[in-house]
Amino acid sequence: MHSSTLLEVKDLRVYFYTYAGVVKAVDGVSLSVHRGEILCIVGETGCGKSVMSRALTRMVKPPGRIVSGEVLFEGVDLLKLPEKELRKIRGREISYVYQDPGNALDPLYTAGFHVAETILAHSSSAKFNEAWGKAVGIFREVLIPDPEAKAKSYPHELSGGMKQRVVIATAVANTPKLIIADEPTTALDVTIQAQVMELIRGLRDKYSSSVMLITHNLGVVAEVCDRVAVMYAGKVVEEAFVEELFTNPLHPYTQGLLEAVPNPLKKIERLRSIHGSVPNMIDLPEGCRFSPRCPHAFQFCNKEPELVERSKGHLVSCWLYRR
Amino acid sequence: MGVIVLTFVVSHVIPADPARLWAGGVKARPEVIELMREKYHLNLPIHEQLALYIRDVFMGNWRDSPMTRRPVLVDLAEYFPATAELAIVAGLIQVALGVPLGLLAALKRDTLLDHLVRVLALIGVSAPAFWLAITLQWVFYYSLGLLPATGRGIPPPQTYTGLYVLDSLLAGNWNALTISLRHMALPSLTLAFTGLGVIARVVRNTTLDVLSSEFMDFAEARGLNSFKFYRHLIKNSSIPIITIAGLQFGMLLSGAIVIETVFSWPGIGLYTVSAINSLDYPAIMGSTLLISLVFIAVNFAVDIAYAIIDPRVRL
Structure with missing residues (x-):
């Protein structure tokens, strides 16, 4: 294990047992998050990013089930921890920022209450007034104007961007070691998106937390990430440092993704789309899952490739790069 | 208010002669029946009865019950x-x-x-x-x-x-x-x-x-x-x-x-x-x-x- 590794995920599998069949939402994901870095998870809708992020603290609801795998957080397997211990980690060591701030906050409680409550949940001594005071302080840090008044506001009285700041405030309330941000900007408009990303990066610097940022926005990836893991159909297909990934994408899927958006580092004549669509997660293609859509598919692709390191820190799972 | 009108109309459209019943039934003396009619304003047209009733209710007089001979409010x-x-x-x-x-x-x-x-x-x-x-x-x-x-x-x-x-x-x-x-x-x-x-x-x-x-x-x-x-x-x-x-x-x-x-x-x-x-x-x-x-x-x-x-x- 790398000395600066904070979280290591090994062969994580989360299946949903539905009437239509077994949905293999996460099917053998392995990745690691280093201390103080921002790791981006990129992939199309439905590729298992969100489910994977929630499975890290075992927040998978039936019919979903974590089938196998290990999630080593500072060397402790979270998947084997009793629920009570896990609860101490959620919101304190590992915290979440949800996609839709409009629904993440309980409409019957004030913004400040959410933060204060999260502080109190993980501290045995603090009084509510102290926690409230801290909450107001955190509101100031996440650049909420007039924090005293905003803390007393109810979620419906705040704008979307403000609500997302409140959600971020609850996430950083206990200075966690890992913040998992699940598409934190998708529900916001573009100008607010940039502010929120800037905020997340600033908080990472301040608390030296690690951030796992889930997104499908490659612009965001290029802007804030240190490392990137590309997911496709429940698996990580490529993992690399951000410059490396943008200049030298190896997996045909990553190449396709990059050609589908304007790339600031390369001049592209016209944007191309990836043919076909995400495979049916119940009835996955044999071998490499991307092979039916892959322009380079050849006879090897009916066997499943493994994720192997090709150059330092650059991992890919594709038969094109074997031998 | 709506409730008053509704119950009033519903109870008053029943085709029966309440005055006779209240006065004692089939064998009641005509003077008594007439007295009952007077007392409960049954001689007036129905809308006037309603108006009277509404006025009385708001004045705190919910009328007497002919059955128990006591004010309805007391009952x-x-x-x-x-x-x-x-x-x-x-x-x-x-x-x-x-x-x-x-x-x-x-x-x-x-x-x-x-x-x-x-x-x-x-x-x-x-x-x-x-x-x-x-x-x-x-x-x-x-x-x-x-x-x-x-x-x-x-x-x-x-x-x-x-x-x-x-x-x-x-x-x-x-x-x-x-x-x-x-x-x-x-x-x-x-x-x-x-x-x-x-x-x-x-x-x-x-x-x-x-x-x-x-x-x-x-x-x-x-x-x-x-x-x-x-x-x-x-x-x-x-x-x-x-x-x-x-x-x-x-x-x-x-x-x-x-x-x-x-x-x-x-x-x-x-x-x-x-x-x-x-x-x-x-x-x-x-x-x-x-x-x-x-x-x-x-x-x-x-x-x-x-x-x-x-x-x-x-x-």
């Missing part, structure tokens, strides 16, 4: 506390049993308990109240001899509110309390049972709704302990629960009519039934009006409760 003051007591106790039983049952059913979804609650709700809705009442009487009074079958028992020595249970408590009279409670048991259980399952089902479905919402997921992600987690759950579920409990209370008040008849409970239901049988317009209208007023008051209380719980309702 109501005597009979209504019995019904109120029955409905309140039944309502408390419903909430005290229905809410935890519903919560458990939601938390233990699709288990045996959940199915039992479902069956209970179905029986509660479909079993006729009078049948249940008679069955309970048969079992607990006739067969086992455990509980009294009819009436409210003897009133406690001091009456403050007319609610015997409350009065006995206020007076600290344990003997009277036991008597009242024992008489209360069967009718209130019967009454409660009709709506118990409905409450449990509503609580179950609301709780499931709230549980699946994203803020409950987020509450879990924040690592809240059970107490804090359930506080979010229960507060959010309570809004629909209060709605249904308010509606159910209205149902309890009106549903009491059948129960009161079977258990000879001297409440407003029994009073209304005998008023209907003797074409006692002032009593019918008076009791309907009172029940409507209580219903409106309960709904008002429900609206206030919303505003307390939900900041989005506040202005």
Whole structure:
């Protein structure tokens, strides 16, 4: 294990047992998050990013089930921890920022209450007034104007961007070691998106937390990430440092993704789309899952490739790069 | 106001001669019948009767009941506390049993308990109240001899509110309390049972709704302990629960009519039934009006409760 590794995920599998069949939402994901870095998870809708992020603290609801795998957080397997211990980690060591701030906050409680409550949940001594005071302080840090008044506001009285700041405030309330941000900007408009990303990066610097940022926005990836893991159909297909990934994408899927958006580092004549669509997660293609859509598919692709390191820190799972 | 007009019209369109009945029936002397007509303004056209009635109601004169020869308000003051007591106790039983049952059913979804609650709700809705009442009487009074079958028992020595249970408590009279409670048991259980399952089902479905919402997921992600987690759950579920409990209370008040008849409970239901049988317009209208007023008051209380719980309702 790398000395600066904070979280290591090994062969994580989360299946949903539905009437239509077994949905293999996460099917053998392995990745690691280093201390103080921002790791981006990129992939199309439905590729298992969100489910994977929630499975890290075992927040998978039936019919979903974590089938196998290990999630080593500072060397402790979270998947084997009793629920009570896990609860101490959620919101304190590992915290979440949800996609839709409009629904993440309980409409019957004030913004400040959410933060204060999260502080109190993980501290045995603090009084509510102290926690409230801290909450107001955190509101100031996440650049909420007039924090005293905003803390007393109810979620419906705040704008979307403000609500997302409140959600971020609850996430950083206990200075966690890992913040998992699940598409934190998708529900916001573009100008607010940039502010929120800037905020997340600033908080990472301040608390030296690690951030796992889930997104499908490659612009965001290029802007804030240190490392990137590309997911496709429940698996990580490529993992690399951000410059490396943008200049030298190896997996045909990553190449396709990059050609589908304007790339600031390369001049592209016209944007191309990836043919076909995400495979049916119940009835996955044999071998490499991307092979039916892959322009380079050849006879090897009916066997499943493994994720192997090709150059330092650059991992890919594709038969094109074997031998 | 609408209620006044409606009950007035409904009760007055019945094709019968109330004056003759009130004067003593077929053999009544014509002078007496005429006197009755005078006293109750039955000679006037119906709209003038209505106008007079509305004026009187607002002046606090709810007329005299030709049946009991007393002011309707005095009658109501005597009979209504019995019904109120029955409905309140039944309502408390419903909430005290229905809410935890519903919560458990939601938390233990699709288990045996959940199915039992479902069956209970179905029986509660479909079993006729009078049948249940008679069955309970048969079992607990006739067969086992455990509980009294009819009436409210003897009133406690001091009456403050007319609610015997409350009065006995206020007076600290344990003997009277036991008597009242024992008489209360069967009718209130019967009454409660009709709506118990409905409450449990509503609580179950609301709780499931709230549980699946994203803020409950987020509450879990924040690592809240059970107490804090359930506080979010229960507060959010309570809004629909209060709605249904308010509606159910209205149902309890009106549903009491059948129960009161079977258990000879001297409440407003029994009073209304005998008023209907003797074409006692002032009593019918008076009791309907009172029940409507209580219903409106309960709904008002429900609206206030919303505003307390939900900041989005506040202005």
